[in-house]
Amino acid sequence: MRTRLAIKIHSTLEHFFPERRVFLKSDTDTRFIRLRPETQLLAFAGASVVLAWAIIATAILLMDTIGAGNFREQAKRDQTTYQARLNYLATQRDDRAAEALAAQERFNAALDQISVMQSQLLESETRRFELETGIEVVQAKLRRAIREREKASRELADLKEGMAPTGDAVLLSQQESGAPVDLLAEALARTAAERDQIIADAQDALDRAEEMTLEIALMKEDNNQIFRQLEEAMTISVEPLEKMFRNAGLPTDRILDQVRRGYTGQGGPMTPLSFSSSGSEPTEDMERANKILSRLDTLNLYRIAAEKAPFALPVKQSFRFTSGYGLRRDPKTGGRRMHKGVDFAAPLGTDLHATADGIVKKAGWQSGYGRLVIIQHDFGIETRYAHLSKIRVKQGQRVSRGDHIGDMGASGRVTGVHLHYEVRVGGKAVNPMIYIKAAQDVF
Numbered sequence: 001m002r003t004r005l006a007i008k009i010h011s012t013l014e015h016f017f018p019e020r021r022v023f024l025k026s027d028t029d030t031r032f033i034r035l036r037p038e039t040q041l042l043a044f045a046g047a048s049v050v051l052a053w054a055i056i057a058t059a060i061l062l063m064d065t066i067g068a069g070n071f072r073e074q075a076k077r078d079q080t081t082y083q084a085r086l087n088y089l090a091t092q093r094d095d096r097a098a099e100a101l102a103a104q105e106r107f108n109a110a111l112d113q114i115s116v117m118q119s120q121l122l123e124s125e126t127r128r129f130e131l132e133t134g135i136e137v138v139q140a141k142l143r144r145a146i147r148e149r150e151k152a153s154r155e156l157a158d159l160k161e162g163m164a165p166t167g168d169a170v171l172l173s174q175q176e177s178g179a180p181v182d183l184l185a186e187a188l189a190r191t192a193a194e195r196d197q198i199i200a201d202a203q204d205a206l207d208r209a210e211e212m213t214l215e216i217a218l219m220k221e222d223n224n225q226i227f228r229q230l231e232e233a234m235t236i237s238v239e240p241l242e243k244m245f246r247n248a249g250l251p252t253d254r255i256l257d258q259v260r261r262g263y264t265g266q267g268g269p270m271t272p273l274s275f276s277s278s279g280s281e282p283t284e285d286m287e288r289a290n291k292i293l294s295r296l297d298t299l300n301l302y303r304i305a306a307e308k309a310p311f312a313l314p315v316k317q318s319f320r321f322t323s324g325y326g327l328r329r330d331p332k333t334g335g336r337r338m339h340k341g342v343d344f345a346a347p348l349g350t351d352l353h354a355t356a357d358g359i360v361k362k363a364g365w366q367s368g369y370g371r372l373v374i375i376q377h378d379f380g381i382e383t384r385y386a387h388l389s390k391i392r393v394k395q396g397q398r399v400s401r402g403d404h405i406g407d408m409g410a411s412g413r414v415t416g417v418h419l420h421y422e423v424r425v426g427g428k429a430v431n432p433m434i435y436i437k438a439a440q441d442v443f
Contacts, residue, residue: 010037010038013037013038013040013041014037016037017037017040017041017044018037019034019035019036019037020034020035020040021033021034021035082322086320086321086322089321090320090321113229117226117229117230120226127219141201141205142201142205142206142209145198145201145205146198148194148198227288227289227292230292231288231291231292231295241299241302241303241306242302243438244306244311244438245302245305245309245438247434247437247438248309248311248434248435248438249430249434250309250379255305255379256298256301256302256305258378258379259301259304259305259308259378260301305378305379307356307357307400307401308356308357308358308377308378308379309356309377309378309379309381309435310355310356310377310381310383310423310432310435311355311356311435311436311438312353312355312356312401312402312436313353313355313436314344314352314353314354314355314383314385314419314421315344315346315350315351315352315353315408315419316351316353317346317350317351318346319344319345319346319350320344320345320346321342321343321344321345322343322344322345322418323339323342323343324339324342324431324433325339325340325341325342325429325431325432325433326338326339326431327339340422340429341384341386341420341421341422341423341429341432342420342421342431342432342433343418343419343420343421344408344418344419344421345416345417345418345419346408346417346418346419347408347417348389348407348408348409348410348417349389349390349407349408349409350407350408350419351404351407351408352385352388352404352405352406352407352408352419353401353402353403353404353405354375354383354399354400354401354402354403354405355383355401355435356375356377356381356383356401357377357378357398357399357400357401358375358376358377358378358383358398358399359375359376359396359397359398359399360373360374360375360376360393360394360395360396360397360398360399360405361374361375361376361382361395362374362395363391363393363394363395363397364391364395365411366386366412367412368412368413369384369386369387369412369413369420370386370387370388370409370410370411370412370413370414371386371387371388371389371390371391371406371409371411371412372384372385372386372388372412373385373388373391373393373405373406375399375405379425380425380426381423381424381425382423382424382425382427383421383422383423383424383432384420384421384422384423384424385405385406385419385420385421386412386419386420386421386422387408387409387410387411387412387414387417387418387419387420388406388407388408388409388411388419389406389407389408389409389410389411389417390406390407390409391405391406392404392405392406392407393405393406423435
């Protein structure tokens with residue numbers, strides 16, 4: 001059976017691959033090589049495999065070349081788009097910087113105006129106290145004059161009663177003794193003169209009291225104007241800071257309480273004002289003044305808190321914004337990965353600055369980050385500055401906003417010189433641009 005099957009297969013192969021002989025002739029001998037159908041089949045199969053492999057490899061190379069060309073074109077288009085976007089962001093950044101500088105100037109002018117108004121308010125209070133004291137003195141003098149006038153009137157009545165018995169008795173008395181009558185006339189004249197003087201003094205005191213009342217009314221109007229200007233200045237100064245913290249997603253009440261606990265000293269110009277020493281209930285002016293002082297205290301707390309939160313840019317020189325926060329194509333592998341910060345590209349050695357007050361938590365090498373500086377701030381906030389060429393601070397060092405903490409470099413896992421900047425709240429990475437954009441109209 002096998003022999004019959006083998007013969008059949010051989011005959012079939014011989015039909016497609018007939019037996020061939022290849023003669024090899026030399027000068028002295030002639031030989032031939034017999035190519036059986038099976039041998040030809042093996043050779044044909046091997047050649048087919050080689051040809052198929054060549055076709056597949058060529059197709060793969062061609063597709064890879066076409067794909068690489070498309071990828072390069074896409075990369076060029078992406079680069080052009082990014083460049084246009086970066087130019088737009090740079091223009092926006094310059095505009096925001098100019099607006100921030102103008103806002104800072106307005107803020108400083110408002111503070112200066114507040115200081116001047118507060119001085120005027122205190123001077124006005126001093127003058128008002130002096131006027132109140134003067135009115136009390138005039139009123140006391142007026143009461144004394146009235147009492148003296150009443151006393152003189154009673155004395156005059158008594159003298160008249162003493163002279164009243166009879167006209168003959170008076171005539172007799174005048175005849176018997178002229179001196180007492182002269183003394184009596186002189187006393188009456190002096191009493192009348194004193195009475196007239198007292199009446200004149202009383203009228204002068206009333207006129208002076210009316211003048212002081214008018215002056216106090218004008219002073220109250222001036223105080224109201226000062227209060228209104230102070231209240232407007234407080235609103236203009238405090239509301240942008242409140243909005244900045246809200247836009248950054250920070251709880252303003254909790255932050256102010258935390259700052260207040262760290263700054264518990266009292267006294268100085270923040271002590272509530274008192275407009276009278278009589279110990280009476282607080283007046284409307286006192287309440288308004290204390291509200292303004294409370295808002296000024298809130299303003300100071302916000303300014304302290306703003307120094308402790310990363311609202312500033314880490315790069316003050318010219319830079320390119322090369323990568324944002326979120327999912328992106330990995331520059332090394334091409335895959336999709338989460339980018340937990342933002343990238344700023346600038347020349348090698350560009351100064352890098354702390355974006356808020358804090359304590360250096362780490363200053364050294366970390367895999368992937370290269371040379372890394374981590375700063376711990378208040379409110380559970382942490383900032384990271386990666387890929388540095390040189391570190392300028394030490395672990396445990398206290399830094400302030402704007403301090404030079406390192407130089408831009410390309411250490412760690414990078415494709416070029418840049419700064420990788422992160423903001424973490426409670427250990428979780430957040431978009432740093434939230435803080436930077438929140439402060440663009442304030443700083």
